[in-house]
Amino acid sequence: MGLLDGKCAVVTGASRGIGQAVCVSLAQNGADIVGLDIDFEALEGTKEAVEAEGKRFLSLKADVSCLEEFQGAIKEASSEFSSIDILVNNAGITRDNLLIRMSSEDWQKVIDINLTGVFNGVKAVSRAMMKQRSGSIINISSVVGLLGNPGQINYSASKAGVLGITKSAAREMAKRGVRVNAIAPGYISTRMTDELSEGARKALMDNIPIARLGEPEDVANTVFFLASDLSSYMTGQVLSVDGGMAM
Numbered sequence: 001m002g003l004l005d006g007k008c009a010v011v012t013g014a015s016r017g018i019g020q021a022v023c024v025s026l027a028q029n030g031a032d033i034v035g036l037d038i039d040f041e042a043l044e045g046t047k048e049a050v051e052a053e054g055k056r057f058l059s060l061k062a063d064v065s066c067l068e069e070f071q072g073a074i075k076e077a078s079s080e081f082s083s084i085d086i087l088v089n090n091a092g093i094t095r096d097n098l099l100i101r102m103s104s105e106d107w108q109k110v111i112d113i114n115l116t117g118v119f120n121g122v123k124a125v126s127r128a129m130m131k132q133r134s135g136s137i138i139n140i141s142s143v144v145g146l147l148g149n150p151g152q153i154n155y156s157a158s159k160a161g162v163l164g165i166t167k168s169a170a171r172e173m174a175k176r177g178v179r180v181n182a183i184a185p186g187y188i189s190t191r192m193t194d195e196l197s198e199g200a201r202k203a204l205m206d207n208i209p210i211a212r213l214g215e216p217e218d219v220a221n222t223v224f225f226l227a228s229d230l231s232s233y234m235t236g237q238v239l240s241v242d243g244g245m246a247m
């Protein structure tokens with residue numbers, strides 16, 4: 001028996017990194033999974049991993065920055081599964097540069113995917129979740145949304161904005177049984193952080209009390225906690241999974 005038996009979870013950016021680990025963790029705890037990604041073929045590895053846990057996996061192609069695509073994906077998911085119980089807004093990108101060199105295009109692209117993408121996701125599932133009087137939405141923010149970071153004005157603004165969406169949506173939907181929480185990961189070992197130079201990586205370690213990068217599973221375990229009834233009295237919260245960076 002898993003704590004998420006009979007539940008269905010939608011996870012965005014599900015093809016790799018944190019999103020893939022989240023899909024596997026939620027499946028291990030009993031949930032069926034709908035994986036959304038901008039690249040449909042890339043979802044194949046996650047599908048195999050979830051099915052190996054004996055759970056169903058539906059692959060859907062959607063760009064989270066487009067409301068119509070997100071709503072279309074949720075409609076398709078709802079016709080396959082009896083309800084959508086969990087939404088994990090995980091898809092995100094970086095386009096780093098110092099402010100003086102950052103183009104408006106790189107500013108807008110990051111806002112469109114990381115911030116508007118979360119708005120679109122919350123909007124796409126909220127009506128049905130409120131109607132069924134239950135649901136857990138988990139938004140993946142970042143330590144950079146709490147602390148700021150040189151070279152990441154677009155990214156840190158988008159991730160700070162995600163905290164605003166989380167708290168406002170939590171207040172709007174609490175009485176209807178829908179909980180909305182956020183996770184602020186620190187530096188997690190994925191393709192996003194593979195791009196760091198050796199120098200940047202060393203400088204980072206000096207700022208991580210636990211003195212290692214996190215693993216995608218560290219974030220996935222926290223997503224499971226927030227998705228399940230173990231956290232039934234929590235809403236509008238931001239949990240840091242960052243080796244102590246933001247304490």
Ligand code: NAP
Nearest residue numbers: 013015017018038039063064091092142185187188190192
């Ligand atoms: P990742 O390995 O780069 O994976 C991101 C996923 O999002 C990929 O599957 C990607 O698909 C998908 N994606 C990108 N744009 C999309 C769009 N418009 N619509 C749908 N899917 C899209 O990243 P990660 O490191 O796992 O990060 C996951 C989340 O955690 C992000 O929100 C990130 O900001 C956040 N985070 C990460 C870290 C870290 O250290 N890694 C720290 C704090 C927060 P494709 O592969 O097809 O591009």
